Amino acid sequence: MKEGPDIAQIGALIGDPARANMLTALMGGKALTATELAAAGGITVQTASTHLAKLEAGQLLAQRKQGRHRYFTLADDAVGKLLENIMGFAAGRGHLRHQPGPKEPALRKARICYDHLAGDFGVRMLDSLVAKGAIDAIGDGLALTGKGESTLKCIGIDVGDLKASRRPLCRSCLDWSERRAHLAGSLGKALLSNFFDKGWARRTAGSRSVIFSPDGERQFLALFPIGA
Amino acid sequence: MKEGPDIAQIGALIGDPARANMLTALMGGKALTATELAAAGGITVQTASTHLAKLEAGQLLAQRKQGRHRYFTLADDAVGKLLENIMGFAAGRGHLRHQPGPKEPALRKARICYDHLAGDFGVRMLDSLVAKGAIDAIGDGLALTGKGESTLKCIGIDVGDLKASRRPLCRSCLDWSERRAHLAGSLGKALLSNFFDKGWARRTAGSRSVIFSPDGERQFLALFPIGA
DNA sequence: TACATGCTTCGGTTACGATCGAACTATGCA
DNA sequence: TGCATAGTTCGATCGTAACCGAAGCATGTA
Incomplete structure (x- = not known):
């Protein structure tokens, strides 16, 4: 003891x-x-x-x-990571809140995880980036490739700026609803604010869920296709 | 809410x-x-x-x-992982127990983390395996290489057996004392029991710390050199 | 059968901490 | 200066859960 x-x-x-x-x-x-x-x-x-x-x-x-x-x-984001960790654990044990509330589906679809995108959309985005060869993945580890860097430039994100910060560029974060990884780190943050800036999506008032506009959703899905 | x-x-x-x-x-x-x-x-x-x-x-x-x-x-090992996670977080905030007890140094040197080796020795082992090219690392992700597989065979570990299990072979686990990763997963477990079997080290009675024999320590350090 | 050991259940006590009303401090605005 | 809003501190209440002694099961041993 x-x-x-x-x-x-x-x-x-x-x-x-x-x-x-x-x-x-x-x-x-x-x-x-x-x-x-x-x-x-x-x-x-x-x-x-x-x-x-x-x-x-x-x-x-x-x-x-x-x-x-x-x-x-x-x-700091260590706290966010810890909480998401515990959430993932709790969700895995079925320690969900009593009843799946009305907001639950929206939350599962797309939500903010401290400063980056989580939920179905978050997982899909990472999957697509890996499938595309923009990000290399070994287990939980993620690394941006050269190809990925230029892909992001097209979207409007300058990776050079991000690299300057002490914070890791790519980090995987276990998604409690999907039980798979989504993209965290400064790149995850940059991508989400990029979607906000473009008007593809917006925060909701009292909730963590992220609402995509019809057009934003279309563009998001086109940009991050499944299995390609 | x-x-x-x-x-x-x-x-x-x-x-x-x-x-x-x-x-x-x-x-x-x-x-x-x-x-x-x-x-x-x-x-x-x-x-x-x-x-x-x-x-x-x-x-x-x-x-x-x-x-x-x-x-x-x-x-299950998800619980162990969660606890080690929280320990790492707590240690990072200086939420250590009141005074660093007498057993503290031994604990920092080598201890059991659920079923694998942690502490200074655990971190050193992973570093060495990566430096040797036995394990590929991207961020937190780890993967055994072909070279690594034969290295382990020499030590006396048949990776084929381990691959059969559902549990991931390599996993990184954040070490709360070193604040760096050590090797978990079924391979981490196999290595630790290998050390026990060889008589290089033994558990202690009421503690998590692992005691290496003088000879065992020598062999361990030779097998996992720093920076090579 | 009798007895010891390991653990659980029951009952009652105690202590801690979550809670809120009320009073107090600080900042902003008119 | 006076008033409103945001937040903290104080004091008192209350509920819950941690705790242990004693009794009750269960399993093993003589």
Whole structure:
């Protein structure tokens, strides 16, 4: 006993339903205020405030004051990755929420996983990029190829800029709904914001799901065909 | 709120210190009895029994009756992977146990991570195999090469047998002490038991740490040189 | 059959933490 | 200066779950 890192502490932080709901809400990638997070957790602001203080002390959250608002985000993408990991595990055990709510299908189709695209569409995109030879894959590892670099340039993404950052370019992230990998990393992030910029898709207000416009969906599917 | 899988449930399961200690003890890979786990958790058997029932209901543990003993193990290697994940995260935030105990250095040098070798030695082994061209690595992904297959045959491991199983041959696992990857998967398991069989190393009684004999350590270091 | 060991179930206690109302601080706006 | 909004801190309540002693099963051994 008493060996190694303290997993109980972060388990306990995630283990409270209200906190778990707030963290899940922050997986949407947007910074949220304490009041918004209180609503997400289904609790009053006072209670939320103490929860947020604990999460911040545990280094799961970061906050930034702006005027009289206090915006909270996940501390970094390691937190997002951890949460998605646990979600994948929980989903694999059938520890789903009681009933598959009405928003469930949209969530499975396309959603934000911290800062990149997940769900059916996210998995499809990665599959297509691999099939095309734009990305090399060995198991969980992903690497952009030279061909991939030029493919992305056509879409409107300059990989050179991304390479400058410390963050890895390609990362695989296990998708809890599809139970397969989708593309994370700075490239995953760039692709998603590219879709937003082009107007192919938009975020939804209180949810992590991503809505594609009819035209956006058509173009997305054409750009990332299955089995080619 | 109420989106996606129920992370709070498994967070809560891991979040109790007694349960976390029991789970950590089971990361040693050995099946343990309820009494042993009670000791690991620092609680009485009665209390341990209720904890174990909860963990089993949550599908984190599996048990197997044998005579009047009841042996508990982690339900599968997904659980082990999850726990190591969380450990890595916790260690990265400095959420270490209060003081680095006396056993800490041994643990950092070589320990069991569910069923394969971790710690400094585990990381070194993977590095060496990659440097040698026995394993291809792209990011987190690992794949055994043809050359690697014959290398392993010399060590005394028949890869053909391992390939028959459903479990992936090579998997990378983030090492919480080294913060780099070591080798998991059925190959990682096979290598560790190979070391045990040869008498190079042995488990310790109440701990996850692996003790190499002087001769075993010499041979290990020669077999897996750094930077070659 | 009797007894020991391993574990579970029951009952009752206790402690911790989640919760909210109310009061307080801070920022912004008029 | 006064008022509104955002958030924290305080105090008190309440519920749950961790905990252990004691009793109850189950299995093995003499």
